[in-house]
Amino acid sequence: MNPFQWPDNGAVSLICKRKWAETSTSVSVTLAPESGEPLCFDFIPGQFITLGIEIDGKMEYRAYSLSSIPNQTELQLTIKRVVDGKVSNYIVDSLEEGHVVSVLKPAGEFHIEQPHGERIVLLSAGCGITPVMSMAKTLLADDNDNTDIHFIHAATALDQVIYHQELLEMAASHERFHLDVMLEDAKGSHYLEGRLTQAALKQYCPDIADRSAFLCGPVGFMAAMQENLQALGMNMDYFYQESFTPAESEQPEVTQQGLADKAQALSQASVFVPTFDAQVEVKVGSVLIDALEAAKVPVIAACRSGICGSCKCKVTQGEYTRTSTATLTEEELEQGFVLACSCQIGSDVEVALN
Numbered sequence: 001m002n003p004f005q006w007p008d009n010g011a012v013s014l015i016c017k018r019k020w021a022e023t024s025t026s027v028s029v030t031l032a033p034e035s036g037e038p039l040c041f042d043f044i045p046g047q048f049i050t051l052g053i054e055i056d057g058k059m060e061y062r063a064y065s066l067s068s069i070p071n072q073t074e075l076q077l078t079i080k081r082v083v084d085g086k087v088s089n090y091i092v093d094s095l096e097e098g099h100v101v102s103v104l105k106p107a108g109e110f111h112i113e114q115p116h117g118e119r120i121v122l123l124s125a126g127c128g129i130t131p132v133m134s135m136a137k138t139l140l141a142d143d144n145d146n147t148d149i150h151f152i153h154a155a156t157a158l159d160q161v162i163y164h165q166e167l168l169e170m171a172a173s174h175e176r177f178h179l180d181v182m183l184e185d186a187k188g189s190h191y192l193e194g195r196l197t198q199a200a201l202k203q204y205c206p207d208i209a210d211r212s213a214f215l216c217g218p219v220g221f222m223a224a225m226q227e228n229l230q231a232l233g234m235n236m237d238y239f240y241q242e243s244f245t246p247a248e249s250e251q252p253e254v255t256q257q258g259l260a261d262k263a264q265a266l267s268q269a270s271v272f273v274p275t276f277d278a279q280v281e282v283k284v285g286s287v288l289i290d291a292l293e294a295a296k297v298p299v300i301a302a303c304r305s306g307i308c309g310s311c312k313c314k315v316t317q318g319e320y321t322r323t324s325t326a327t328l329t330e331e332e333l334e335q336g337f338v339l340a341c342s343c344q345i346g347s348d349v350e351v352a353l354n
Ligand code: FES
Pocket: 300, 301, 302, 303, 304, 305, 306, 307, 308, 309, 310, 311, 312, 339, 340, 341, 342
């Protein structure tokens, strides 16, 4: 079967083929080419795609991890309702089979090809299960792979465990797949009730400290799990995590000249994008994405947190600082590429989108 060709830049249109409820608060959808031609999607298990959906006349972009495995003719995502989650809640409530969405190619460094040992632990909570599910299914589908997988998932209640039946079937049919579930309210199940403390992790998986770990879930959960794994003695060189939430901002990296001083911080700078003949005046220190949006330049910003890479552009002239360089290569950094959502303007700048 022919592979699906992702463009290097820009989005493709895919059609929502199927949609079903996973739990009372989450849905799964699959995406395929509009043409109906069966083409295989390539990506590395654990990666995400950026989805663009028009809501109330405005394109909104968000990043979602893939839960399907590579080389299938449909991409699968699972999306959970979240408080004030404009795009997620729209997908849960209003996206229908047959609707067309924009999709940017798979990206991200949280994936199963990162160096790891022969024993791994996949740790997740809530909708954070999607990328680790893709990793587990891919490893189990490979007859030449011997990775021993301990899958530990936390959820609020039994009926909120996403992919529960599929996980039970994986555990029943693969000796090298071990499943544990921790519930906040374990009524009606044989699972343990409570939180994933160090003691619980050790009880579920006595050799957890000797494993490589892949972690995904809400920010608080991930911080607690990282602390637990560190305290249990895990080698953190083999610890990987995914988050679409901003990290604590770090000291900006000065890329060209010194940071604007206090007096300069109050002064104005112009942002010029020749391709669109767009120009806007902003305060020095403003974030580039805000300036580009104010100038009506069609830039995509899916996470606004310096993680997904969708807002990549190039500063061809002028001074700036960067607080995130995720997804940018050394070469791109040297050439002046920035993530607009994580780039502060230091003087008049000229910008190219690609
Ligand atoms: S919007 Fe995701 S990196 Fe900027």
